[in-house]
Amino acid sequence: MLEIKNLVKKYNTGDLAINGVDLKVEKGQVMALIGPSGAGKSTLIRCVNRLENPTSGEIWLNGENIVKMRSRKLRRARRNMGMIFQEYALVERLTVMENVLSGRLGYVGFWRSFLRKFPQSDVNAAFGLLNKVGLDAMVNKRADELSGGQRQRVGIARALIQNPDILLVDEPTASLDPKTSRQIMRLITELCEENQLAAIINIHDVALAQMYAERIVGLRDGKIVYDGSPDDLKPDVLTEIYGKEDWTAVRKRKPKKDQSEDDITASEEHLAEMQ
Amino acid sequence: MNKTQSKPENAGNTCQTSANPARTWSPPPFIENPTLRWGLLLGLAIYLFLSIGSLDVNWNRIYEGLDRGAKFIFGFMNPNFAGRWTDISEGMIESLVMTVTSTALGIAISIPIGFGAARNLAPLPVYLFCRGVIALSRSFQEIIVAILFVAIFGFGPLAGVLTLSFATIGFLSKLLAEDIESIDKSQAEAVQATGSKWWQWLNYGIQPQIMPRLIGLSLYRLDINFRESAVVGLVGAGGIGATLNTAFDRYEYDTAAAILILIIGIVMLSEYISGYIRKGVQ
């Protein structure tokens, strides 16, 4: 369904963010993209949506090459890709409902959207999704009145109302506490299963990735260094992705004396901190 | 993957199970109270109707004016610097001289008044007096002050300089006072705690905090004073305004355009330079 062929992205500053990535995502497959900061995770999914223009390579979605597309066709392709952002990227001064409905902009003409006269089917879908993410009572609240978890739920509803084939999720939990992070990840994966959506979830929390994704791809210096199931993600693989570190420290606590300060926090945040 | 079921075309079908299909939505109005909302709209409509109705437009005169308008635009394309160059250059130099003098004087007076108008520094009587001076300076347009000063001090650039200095006080002292009132207290207290004298305290505790902004505001005011110096000349308080007025009176649009282009050019130049200096200060 989504196929990336030999993708390269070089920024104007000369940084080579993506260096020849080949990747295939099947319908309904939830894939986690892990890797250290600067590995090109964000750039990769932003290239798929063409928020960044790839330097070379091809991106095929449903048999069409996105890289070659121009304005109108590109907008049509974007409708099929729902994007969820790290800092939620809600339009702060619009209401929850307007934010969700903004996911339908690719389907609705300018004047309809300008006058906020969306088709009743869209409004129904929006109510349904808001109910599903548990924000039914906040329809007319402004986005800047919500908490982080609530905002991300609105972001999810906005992506899903596009009726996409694939979700592009950029660090959905980076600004959330551990409990909310789990809730959000569960919500995303449940919704993906329900609607048979594929998803590329770009995430730095390895434990969360293992918990919720069916496939994990590791990125390092713009190249894929691991592609397989979450169960095969052993310490040597993590070393390959992130560099050398005592990966077993995730579970067992070592005596303080012969450990450097960083290793004392032996939890999953430990991995997060490394980046 | 084994999930091959085709997905529904319309988003409306995706998640309809839990929603009432007839539930409509329209954005919440900007003003909640309907009486107030419609009242404001109606009021605005009535105002517009009355105000536009009371405009006494002489279309004939405007039609005749189009010709002159075209002449002015043409003058802008072909400005005539040479025709009255002595008048223009003398007026421009006088404007610049007035700008420098009035800004320097204005800053010198503004700083003590600004300190006096900061509630966290000055005792109440001083505060009220300084705030009064600021309010007086801000209330009247430069041109009105210029008229009074010309009446009192006679024609010439001195009246203009005094006008602009006076206007500078209202601008600079007010912003300076607000800046002083919002300084970081702990820094000032730390200096006070060393047992410093009042002057030392101002010099070490307050001055470093407000200096960059004071420089920025002064440069900005220099710019404003130059623009205003072109205006006070209209009432005989010196500067390029008199030359400009004459040019318009004689319908010499090419000369007027030349003067305006010079003003725009100098303003652009000074904005560029002050932006550069401000970057250096911070």
Place this chain on the structure above:
Amino acid sequence: MAETLSSSPKIWQHRNRNQQLLSWLIWLLGTALFVVCWQKVSESTTWFFVWDAPRIAADIGSRMIPPRWSYINELWEPLWDTLNIATIGTMMAIVMAVPVAFLAARNTTPSTRFVRPIALLIIVSSRSINSLIWSLLLVSIIGPGVVAGIVAISLRSIGFIAKLLYEAIEEIDKNQVEAVTAAGGSRLQVLVYGIVPQILPAFAGISVFRWDINIRESTVLGLVGAGGIGLQLNASLNVLAWPQVTLILILILLAVIFSEWVSAKVRHAII
């Protein structure tokens, strides 16, 4: 303290030598410039009048009070005109300034190389020229009257509003715009959903602020024939009717206080 640490005392200087020299140089040049300028002003001043100033000021002062209250009945209409000049002028300026601002902002302009410089030129030209001079120009072109005042006010305000607005546009949160783009919105939809909600409060604040300034400025446009209460001020000054001048000045003061109050209220309500 230094003596105890080492044999040769360390010298501490606030600035190093070059900085100190530069600082002195700037002060020297500044003072010299001021002295030269002051001499030029002094040359073209008739000091006899200046020494006489206190007496003249006292004389004018005594003539100015009491104000001629009965004159107020002739001032209502000019006051209404003044309000209209400011309000309609501001509205016209807003209509013209908004597109200019979008053309001038780096993130919304269609072309940084061609369109943006033109928009910036419009802004700086409009801002550099005082509304009185715009009035002078317009009175000369379309004749004296309220219309000249309205057009002058709007021409002056375009630059002000467009400048502040385009700075606000350049400071918006890029992520929110991207989110709307990612949903497949067209350029116009991105504008309406991603950008406009973010700048709306700033826009309203700027407009009201400029309206406030325009009330002040429109009180004096009459001095050059562009309508409003300034016409009466000019007429009274010409016949040296100081008690009338006092009344007009009081009225202007009240108008300024009123507009400042309205503008503060509205801006408070928005934020």
